[in-house]
Each structure stands twice: as structure tokens, then as C-alpha cells.
Amino acid sequence: MNSQNESIMEFACRFAEEINAKALLLYSEVAQDLLTRKDNKTCFDTILITRGSDSIPYKAKLFQNIINIPNVNVTRLGQIKIVITKGLATGVFKKGDKLVCLTGIPKFGYIDSIFVIDVGREFEILVSEDVSDIFKDIQPEVFETVLNITLELAAQGREGRPIGTIFVLGDHEKVLELSRQMIINPFMGYKDEDKNILDHDLRDTIKEFSALDGAFVIRGDGVLVTAGRHLSAALESKDFPQGLGSRHIAAAGITSVTDAIAIAISESTGTVRIFNKGKVFVDIEKGVG
Numbered sequence: 008m009n010s011q012n013e014s015i016m017e018f019a020c021r022f023a024e025e026i027n028a029k030a031l032l033l034y035s036e037v038a039q040d041l042l043t044r045k046d047n048k049t050c051f052d053t054i055l056i057t058r059g060s061d062s063i064p065y066k067a068k069l070f071q072n073i074i075n076i077p078n079v080n081v082t083r084l085g086q087i088k089i090v091i092t093k094g095l096a097t098g099v100f101k102k103g104d105k106l107v108c109l110t111g112i113p114k115f116g117y118i119d120s121i122f123v124i125d126v127g128r129e130f131e132i133l134v135s136e137d138v139s140d141i142f143k144d145i146q147p148e149v150f151e152t153v154l155n156i157t158l159e160l161a162a163q164g165r166e167g168r169p170i171g172t173i174f175v176l177g178d179h180e181k182v183l184e185l186s187r188q189m190i191i192n193p194f195m196g197y198k199d200e201d202k203n204i205l206d207h208d209l210r211d212t213i214k215e216f217s218a219l220d221g222a223f224v225i226r227g228d229g230v231l232v233t234a235g236r237h238l239s240a241a242l243e244s245k246d247f248p249q250g251l252g253s254r255h256i257a258a259a260g261i262t263s264v265t266d267a268i269a270i271a272i273s274e275s276t277g278t279v280r281i282f283n284k285g286k287v288f289v290d291i292e293k294g295v296g
Contacts, residue, residue, distance in 0.1 A: 012037070015118045019107050020050035026123070029104040030054045030071055032090060037111035037118050054099070056090055072099055077155045079162035083110055085291040087122060092154065092281065092289055095126070097147040102127045141283050144227040145177045145268065152204055153225065154281075156213060157270045161277040161293055165218055171274025173222035173258050178266040179232050182224050185264060189221045190235035203229045222257070222269075240264045251280075258282045 023031055031053045038055065055070040059078025076089045087108050094100035108122040142150060153174050160170045175182050193216055194202045204213065204225060213231070216223070221235035238257040251259070258269035263285030271280050277293035 011117050015109065015121070016050065019109055019121055022121075023051045023107045026105055026107075028107050028123075029100065030106060032056055032087070032106055032108040034058075034110055037109070037116060054094075056086075074099070077158050079158045080293060081158070081162070082292050083120070084122075085293075086110070087124065088289050088291050089154070089158070091124060091126060093151055096142050096145075096150045100126055141268070141288070143177075143266065146228055148205060149225070149227065149229040150176060150268070152229070153270060154279075156204075156210065157272055157279050158291065160214060160217055161272045161279050161291075165214055168218075169274050169277065170214075170217050171254055171272050172217045172219075173238070173254060173272075174225060174270045175222050175236075175238070175258075175261055176225050176268045176270070177227045179224055179226045181265045182238075182261060182267050183232070183236075185240040185261060186222070186224070186236045186238045188233065188235065189237050190219060192233045193235070194231045194233055199230045202231045204231055205229045222261075255280060255282075259285045259287075262286075 019031055022028075029052070031049075031051050033053050033055055035055055035057045049069055052071045053069070054072045054074060057073060057075045059075075074090050074093055076086060076093070081089070087110075090108075091100060091106070100106070104126045106124045106126065108124060109118045110120045110122070111118040153176060157174060160172070164170050202209070209231075213223070216234045219235045221237050223234045224232040224236050226232055238261045240257075240260040240263065252273070252275075255271050255273070258271040258280070259282050261267060262269050262282045268288075269282040271282065272278075273280070278290055280290045281288040
């Protein structure tokens with residue numbers, strides 16, 4: 008292990024122990040020398056972060072857990088937010104956890120930054136909400152898949168054009184009651200097993216339909232109920248999240264009157280925002296360049 012990584016790791020482990028952290032978060036891109044150590048040990052419970060199609064390291068047993076995030080262009084803080092959001096959805100993290108995150112520049116292969124995340128403070132909605140209530144009836148792999156698709160659309164657009172759309176997950180019956188169809192439902196008439204978002208072969212179809220006006224409505228088990236849906240529920244103007252446009256207001260509105268989660272992409276900035284109970288649960292900004 009190079010001297011810089013070794014010094015930072017030793018400090019991070021001591022610090023994590025002092026603040027009673029849940030775990031260290033370490034990116035595989037800057038952990039190569041750790042993965043080649045002969046002692047097969049980490050100095051603190053460590054969660055490895057991999058990106059895109061990165062293969063699982065042969066020393067995976069070194070780590071408490073492995074979380075994969077899509078290989079898209081977001082800020083470093085955005086990457087951390089993706090990791091924590093996925094960890095919350097899968098039960099790896101919970102309100103009150105403290106996490107020490109180590110990141111760096113992949114091409115240089117060394118750690119250059121330490122972030123300390125207090126989950127309850129960083130994700131303010133958790134102060135008053137139980138995480139299990141936020142993600143209830145939504146299978147973790149469904150949330151993770153929708154988040155990945157949304158981040159890919161935000162980063163890449165569709166055929167070079169920026170995309171703005173909304174994915175509404177869970178409580179689909181009530182969501183349908185409070186919305187109306189803007190176009191013929193493109194998923195009508197298909198068997199449930201043929202229109203589940205977990206089917207990787209549907210990715211291009213979903214991305215194609217993302218150019219349509221309106222929202223996707225998705226059951227908690229991943230079945231695509233409809234696309235092109237106008238969300239009729241709206242918050243009173245005084246309750247609107249500040250500085251957001253009509254798409255985000257619609258996402259906030261539908262989650263304020265249902266138990267659904269909405270994930271919205273800003274067409275103008277590429278920022279991805281996740282809404283619950285009418286509030287922004289987390290926002291993930293697109294990287295520069």
C-alpha cells in the first residue's frame with residue numbers, strides 16, 4: 008500500500024472508531040493496493056463501492072458489504088448520496104448511522120478526501136420518518152433499478168437530447184386514482200412478467216418512453232403499470248419546495264397524498280431528485296464535463 012493511502016486509512020480507522028461510525032465507505036477505484044495486501048484484513052468494518060460493470064473483487068470477503076452504483080457522471084457528493092440512498096433502501100444503513108467515506112481520483116489510484124456523513128442529518132426527512140416506512144411495499148431491487156435508469160437518463164439523455172421525466176414507485180392504485188392518462192397506455196395488454204422493470208431487456212423501451220410527456224407508474228414489485236400519466240395531485244402553493252418547476256411540483260404533490268416515492272429528472276440541469284411525503288428526500292447533481 009502506498010504511503011499516502013496507508014496513512015489516510017490508518018487515520019480514517021482511528022477516527023471512525025472514535026465517532027462510533029457504522030462503517031468506512033471505500034471506492035474500489037482507489038482501493039487496489041488494499042485488495043492486494045497479504046494480511047487479508049481491514050482495520051475497520053468497510054463497505055466497498057463499485058461502479059458500473061466493475062467485477063466483484065476476489066477479496067470480497069474482506070468487506071462488510073459491497074454496493075454498486077451506475078457509472079455515470081455525477082459529483083463526488085452525488086456518488087455518496089447514491090450509495091447511502093441504496094443502502095437505506097436495502098437496510099444496510101439506518102437513521103443515526105455515521106459513515107466515514109474515502110474517495111479519490113481513479114486515474115491516480117490514491118485516496119485524497121474524507122467525508123463524514125451523519126445519515127439522520129444529511130437526509131433530513133429521516134428525522135421524522137422511519138426508513139422502513141419510506142420504502143415499504145417497494146422491493147429494494149426495484150428501487151435500485153429505477154434509480155439506476157433515472158441516473159443514466161439524467162447523465163446521457165436520449166439520442167443526445169436531455170430528458171425530463173418522473174418515475175412513481177409504490178401505492179400504484181391510489182396514484183392511478185389521483186392521475187389521468189395522457190396517451191394510450193403503452194404497457195396495456197401485456198402480462199406482468201413481460202413488463203417488469205427488473206427485466207434488463209426493457210431498458211431501451213423504458214428510455215424510449217421517457218421522452219413522452221407524463222410519468223411512469225410502477226408497482227412495488229417492479230411491474231410497469233403505465234407511462235404518459237398526468238399527476239393530478241398538487242400541493243398548495245405555500246407548500247411547494249422552493250425553486251422547483253412543474254415536474255417536480257407534480258412529483259412532490261403525488262407523494263404528499265400517497266405512500267409512493269417519486270424520482271424526477273430535471274431536463275434543464277440533469278439533477279435527479281427523490282421525493283417522499285411531499286419533500287425532497289435527496290437530490291443528486293450531475294457532474295461537470
